[in-house]
Amino acid sequence: TVVVNKVLKQVMDFYLSAEEENIHMLEVALDNQDFHVLMDLGDKLYGHGSSFGFPFITQIGKKIELAAIDKVSFVLFSLIHSLKVYLKNVSVNYR
Numbered sequence: 001t002v003v004v005n006k007v008l009k010q011v012m013d014f015y016l017s018a019e020e021e022n023i024h025m026l027e028v029a030l031d032n033q034d035f036h037v038l039m040d041l042g043d044k045l046y047g048h049g050s051s052f053g054f055p056f057i058t059q060i061g062k063k064i065e066l067a068a069i070d071k072v073s074f075v076l077f078s079l080i081h082s083l084k085v086y087l088k089n090v091s092v093n094y095r
Contacts (some may be wrong), residue, residue: 004053006094015052019045019087026064026080030073038068038076045083056086 004012022041029037045061048054060083067075 001091001093002054002056003093003095008052009094012052012092015048016087019048019057019083023080023084023087026076026083030076030080033073035068035071039065042066042068054090056090057083060086 008015022045026038026041029035029041042061042064045057046065047061049057049059049061060079064076064079064083067079
């Protein structure tokens with residue numbers, strides 16, 4: 001469960017939907033071994049996670065960025081899978 005500022009409630013569905021699309025783009029980039037795209041998407045996740053109050057997304061985004069720099073495909077696969085599972089199971093509470 002993530003506790004998010006109630007001001008973000010109106011955009012939360014859009015944000016989570018956009019992150020699902022990012023997962024798809026990460027998977028395609030990994031299939032194509034496009035480490036530059038993976039690095040960019042990891043950086044975006046890092047920033048979005050912080051902005052929207054999702055520390056796990058922030059952490060995983062940074063790890064994706066670093067793994068893409070090092071071109072470690074098996075780590076990227078694991079991180080993308082973890083992000084996918086997280087987004088399927090995360091619940092949001094507003095304060």
